[in-house]
Amino acid sequence: MLTQIKEAPIATPIDRLLATTADDMAKVNALILSRADSHVKIIPELARYLIESGGKRLRPMLTVAAAQLFGNGNGNGNGNGNGSVINFAAAVEFMHNATLLHDDVVDESDMRRGKPAARIVWGNKASILVGDFLLGQAFMMMVETRDIDSLGVLSAASAVMAEGEVFQLSKTGDLTTTPADYAAVICAKTAVLFQAACEVGAMAGGADAAGRQALARYGLELGNAFQLVDDALDYGRQAGTLGKNTGDDLREGKMTLPIILALADGTEDERSTIAAALGDAEASAEQVAAVVAILDRLEALPRTLAQARNHARAAQHALEALPESELRALLSDVVEFSVLRAY
Amino acid sequence: MLTQIKEAPIATPIDRLLATTADDMAKVNALILSRADSHVKIIPELARYLIESGGKRLRPMLTVAAAQLFGNGNGNGNGNGNGSVINFAAAVEFMHNATLLHDDVVDESDMRRGKPAARIVWGNKASILVGDFLLGQAFMMMVETRDIDSLGVLSAASAVMAEGEVFQLSKTGDLTTTPADYAAVICAKTAVLFQAACEVGAMAGGADAAGRQALARYGLELGNAFQLVDDALDYGRQAGTLGKNTGDDLREGKMTLPIILALADGTEDERSTIAAALGDAEASAEQVAAVVAILDRLEALPRTLAQARNHARAAQHALEALPESELRALLSDVVEFSVLRAY
Numbered sequence: 001m002l003t004q005i006k007e008a009p010i011a012t013p014i015d016r017l018l019a020t021t022a023d024d025m026a027k028v029n030a031l032i033l034s035r036a037d038s039h040v041k042i043i044p045e046l047a048r049y050l051i052e053s054g055g056k057r058l059r060p061m062l063t064v065a066a067a068q069l070f071g072n073g074n075g076n077g078n079g080n081g082n083g084s085v086i087n088f089a090a091a092v093e094f095m096h097n098a099t100l101l102h103d104d105v106v107d108e109s110d111m112r113r114g115k116p117a118a119r120i121v122w123g124n125k126a127s128i129l130v131g132d133f134l135l136g137q138a139f140m141m142m143v144e145t146r147d148i149d150s151l152g153v154l155s156a157a158s159a160v161m162a163e164g165e166v167f168q169l170s171k172t173g174d175l176t177t178t179p180a181d182y183a184a185v186i187c188a189k190t191a192v193l194f195q196a197a198c199e200v201g202a203m204a205g206g207a208d209a210a211g212r213q214a215l216a217r218y219g220l221e222l223g224n225a226f227q228l229v230d231d232a233l234d235y236g237r238q239a240g241t242l243g244k245n246t247g248d249d250l251r252e253g254k255m256t257l258p259i260i261l262a263l264a265d266g267t268e269d270e271r272s273t274i275a276a277a278l279g280d281a282e283a284s285a286e287q288v289a290a291v292v293a294i295l296d297r298l299e300a301l302p303r304t305l306a307q308a309r310n311h312a313r314a315a316q317h318a319l320e321a322l323p324e325s326e327l328r329a330l331l332s333d334v335v336e337f338s339v340l341r342a343y
Numbered sequence: 344m345l346t347q348i349k350e351a352p353i354a355t356p357i358d359r360l361l362a363t364t365a366d367d368m369a370k371v372n373a374l375i376l377s378r379a380d381s382h383v384k385i386i387p388e389l390a391r392y393l394i395e396s397g398g399k400r401l402r403p404m405l406t407v408a409a410a411q412l413f414g415n416g417n418g419n420g421n422g423n424g425n426g427s428v429i430n431f432a433a434a435v436e437f438m439h440n441a442t443l444l445h446d447d448v449v450d451e452s453d454m455r456r457g458k459p460a461a462r463i464v465w466g467n468k469a470s471i472l473v474g475d476f477l478l479g480q481a482f483m484m485m486v487e488t489r490d491i492d493s494l495g496v497l498s499a500a501s502a503v504m505a506e507g508e509v510f511q512l513s514k515t516g517d518l519t520t521t522p523a524d525y526a527a528v529i530c531a532k533t534a535v536l537f538q539a540a541c542e543v544g545a546m547a548g549g550a551d552a553a554g555r556q557a558l559a560r561y562g563l564e565l566g567n568a569f570q571l572v573d574d575a576l577d578y579g580r581q582a583g584t585l586g587k588n589t590g591d592d593l594r595e596g597k598m599t600l601p602i603i604l605a606l607a608d609g610t611e612d613e614r615s616t617i618a619a620a621l622g623d624a625e626a627s628a629e630q631v632a633a634v635v636a637i638l639d640r641l642e643a644l645p646r647t648l649a650q651a652r653n654h655a656r657a658a659q660h661a662l663e664a665l666p667e668s669e670l671r672a673l674l675s676d677v678v679e680f681s682v683l684r685a686y
Contacts, residue, residue, distance in 0.1 A: 040510040102475060106468040125449040128471060129509045132445060132478075136502030139482060143495045151494070152486045159479030166472045167383040 013333035014056060020330060021064040024086060028060050031090040035137045046122045046130045050097055053113040059096050059197040060089035062222075066201025066215045069327050084145035085204035091154065092197045094138035099161060099193075101131035106169065107252055108281075150200040157196035164188025173253035173279035175263055175271075182257050186227040187220070194223030214321040221315035222335055228308035229342045231256035232301045235292055236342065247288035253279025257307065258300040262291075270294045305342050312339045356676035360404050363673060367407040367429060368400065374433040378480045389465045389473045393440055396456040402439050402540040403432035405565075409544025409558045412670050427488035428547035434497060435540045437481035442504060442536075444474035449512065450595055451624075493543040500539035507531025516596035516622035518606055518614075525600050529570040530563070537566030557664040564658035565678055571651035572685045574599035575644045578635055579685065590631035596622025600650065601643040605634075613637045648685050655682045 011019070018025070036047035067085040103109070104117040105124045111117060119127040135158070142151045168185045171177045198219030202212045234249045235258055249256050259278070263271055273290050277283040295301055315335045319328050354362070361368070379390035410428040446452070447460040448467045454460055462470040478501070485494045511528045514520045541562030545555045577592045578601055592599050602621070606614055616633050620626040638644055658678045662671050 038506055038509075040506055040513060042513050043506065043509055102471055106471060125512055126509060128445055128449060129505055129512060133502055133505035133509060135475075135478065136498060136505050139498035140495075140502055143491060143498050146491050148486060148489050148491055148494075151491075152483075155479060155482035155486050159476055159483055162472055162476035162479050163381055163383055163386065166381075166386055166469060166476060169468055169472060170383060170385050 013330060013337040014058075016330055017061050017065060017334055020068070020327065021061045024064040024068075024089070025057065025061060027086045028057075028064065028089045028093070031086055031141070032093055035090065035094070035141060036134070038133070042122060042126055043130055043133055046118050046126055047097070047134060049121065050100065050112070050118050051093070053115060055113055057093060059193060060093045062194065062219065063089040063092050063197045063201035063204075065327060065331060066198045066207075066219075067205030069215070069322070069325070069331070070202055070205030070207040070211055084147055084150070085201060087141040087145050088147075088150060088154070088200045088204055089197075091138040091141045092193065092200070094134045094141070095154070095158060095161075096193060098131040098134040098138070099165075101127045101134070103165065106165070107254075109248075145204075147203070150203050153196050153199050153203070157192045160188050160192045164190075164192070168254070171255050174255060175275060175278075177255035177260055179257065179260055182255060182260055183224075186224060186231075190227040191220045191223030194226065195220035198222075210321060214318050217318035218315050218331065218335075221311045221318060222338065225308045225311035225315065225335065226338050228257065228304055228311065229339055232258060232304040232308070232342055235295055236301055247277075247283070247291070250277055250288060250291055251279070251281050251283050257304045258295050259291075261300040261303055262294050262298050265298050266294055270298075305339070308339050308342070312336065356673060356680040357399060357401075359673055360408060360677055363411070363670065364404045364407040367411075367432070368404060370429045371400075371403050371407065371432045371436070374429055374484070375436055378433065378437070378484060379477070381476070385465060385469055386473055386476055389461050389469055390440070390477060392464065393443065393455070393461050394436070396458060398456055400436060402536060403436045405537065405562065406432040406435050406540045406544035406547075408670060408674060409541045409550075409562075410548030412558070412665070412668070412674070413545055413548030413550040413554055427490055427493070428544060430484040430488050431490075431493060431497070431543045431547055432540075434481040434484045435536065435543070437477045437484070438497065438501060438504075439536060441474040441477040441481070442508075444470045444477070446508065449508070450597075452591075488547075490546070493546050496539050496542050496546075500535045503531050503535045507533075507535070511597070514598050517598060518618060518621075520598035520603055522600065522603055525598060525603055526567075528598075529567060529574075533570040534563045534566030537569065538563035541565075553664060557661050560661035561658050561674065561678075564654045564661060565681065568651045568654035568658065568678065569681050571600065571647055571654065572682055575601060575647040575651070575685055578638055579644055590620075590626070590634070593620055593631060593634055594622070594624050594626050600647045601638050602634075604643045604646055605637050605641050608641050609637055613641075648682070651682050651685070655679065 032051060033048070036051060037044050064085060100112065101118060104112055104119050105127050109117050110120055117127075118130075122130075139151075139155070142154060145151075164185055164187070167181075168189060171181055171185065195216050196219070199212055199216040202215035207215065231249065234256065235246060250259065259274060262274060266274065273287075273294060277287040277291055280287075312335045316332045319332055322328055375394060376391070379394060380387050407428060443455065444461060447455055447462050448470050452460050453463055460470075461473075465473075482494075482498075485497055488494075507528055507530070510524075511532060514524055514528065538559050539562070542555055542559040545558035550558065574592065577599065578589060593602065602617060606617060609617065616630075616637060620630040620634055623630075655678045659675045662675055665671055
């Protein structure tokens with residue numbers, strides 16, 4: 001086992017996670033393709049366009065890896081897994097993609113994963129309805145496992161995610177948004193699905209209550225770290241990277257932590273500069289650059305990333321409740337890597 | 344029992360269904376209100392605006408009545424119901440309302456149930472996301488029953504409904520749409536939820552396989568009849584009735600049976616008149632009147648309603664597999680009434 005890792009010393013943790021979960025993920029991917037099918041041909045066209053557009057499938061990989069951690073990852077084994085991990089992993093990916101379809105309509109996003117968003121190609125209407133279809137299929141796959149407890153975890157996540165999206169929408173352009181509001185938004189809209197993905201994986205793998213709780217916590221903290229990094233990157237990278245343009249969140253009026261911190265600590269003039277650009281879809285590159293300069297002066301991005309690192313450490317700490325193993329170490333490295341991508 | 348009916352001879356079947364299900368529906372309504380709640384205040388505002396806007400709650404009433412038919416309607420009784428009928432009825436109503444919210448965005452509808460649509464008051468974005476929230480809450484209520492078989496019925500309905508909506512969208516303004524395409528659309532987008540509502544009610548009431556099948560068939564045929572009548576009424580009533588304006592479907596390019604029949608049997612000129620107005624949001628009242636005149640000449644509305652009556656008879660026929668009872672007779676009368684509303 002150790003040899004295997006030494007043979008590929010430059011592989012990133014994500015590459016290693018891909019390799020470790022490859023067998024199960026092949027089944028997950030086959031299931032995803034078959035369940036995105038329909039006699040209504042827009043459905044597979046749109047769904048596959050999105051699903052095959054180069055997302056890493058981090059969430060279903062986490063489900064698979066969490067199950068493996070408890071010994072029942074391959075879905076053909078003993079224990080109470082019985083193949084359910086494959087269904088849950090595919091369901092998690094469908095839930096994620098349904099959310100992306102609806103989010104892109106709500107955010108009026110033009111790009112997703114480096115290419116035109118589905119709503120640009122097929123329109124908002126099809127994006128809304130195909131999102132609904134994917135969500136329905138996700139629940140069907142879950143029901144097939146007959147595992148009502150895992151269904152409970154994922155159905156609760158589904159409601160909480162939507163609630164978080166509405167909360168975020170209600171805070172759009174709201175200069176009084178607090179760091180606590182932001183924390184509630186990212187927990188609900190992002191971290192809860194990471195949590196559920198890891199938790200149902202652990203459950204399918206036959207984890208006991210402590211194991212299930214450890215993985216749930218791991219997923220939650222990883223998800224929070226992931227979103228904080230994403231929100232910092234929105235201001236920190238050149239156009240084109242991540243398929244997004246710097247300042248998209250600003251133009252959409254999204255109240256992410258860098259902006260919240262800058263509004264709290266900036267001068268009157270700085271606040272005015274931010275407020276003028278915030279939520280203005282037509283804000284110029286110069287306006288965005290001026291806001292980024294304010295964020296720089298106030299160290300808003302490093303402070304945001306420091307919070308991401310806190311969550312990352314909490315995720316790693318949660319794993320320490322479990323017996324040491326190569327896979328446990330890998331899951332810890334995945335956290336490290338998800339934060340490092342900001343540098 | 345007979346006396347009771349004689350005391351209120353002019354009550355419509357819907358009034359009688361309301362009276363018969365009143366106790367359970369009070370619980371359903373309380374559950375609906377509590378589950379539409381959230382710390383994010385747009386959610387209860389928008390959800391209650393829609394839910395309390397005078398819909399008849401026909402679908403959850405059918406769930407409750409179906410359970411009563413098999414003796415376990417009150418949700419506190421014996422058998423395998425154990426209160427699950429209340430959860431399923433509320434979940435069915437949430438699924439229906441989630442669909443309405445998304446449909447109104449997709450159809451760009453301005454009115455719903457005689458008042459401005461939620462999307463006009465709170466915007467498309469909130470309507471999409473609150474719809475997602477209601478769907479998530481619906482699944483949570485279902486999971487609480489721990490009845491995986493009923494969950495299977497409703498999750499399948501959820502996917503099929505979305506698939507039907509996408510199919511309908513893909514046929515918008517498509518002059519080659521066939522009566523079979525239309526039948527597939529209304530079955531998926533409308534009848535399948537009526538079917539599921541009745542089926543899970545029967546299951547919660549402790550029905551055997553034959554009883555479950557009878558109620559599923561009853562719901563399916565009633566739903567088909569219901570939608571056919573709705574689609575005829577869209578061309579057959581004065582503005583204001585039903586909160587819709589005559590010709591809305593025409594302006595939206597919706598390929599309903601009256602239009603499909605007229606396109607098949609009309610003259611070249613008539614087809615051109617229809618094609619010119621179809622899908623034109625700005626089509627004038629004169630254009631709509633011209634199309635209605637064509638429908639009249641070709642008897643497209645009576646022919647549509649004849650199909651509705653066929654489905655209605657099939658719904659009533661499905662009930663005949665069950666022992667005679669007052670409630671069975673009432674469910675039969677409900678079918679009659681749902682078709683009669685067209686006259």
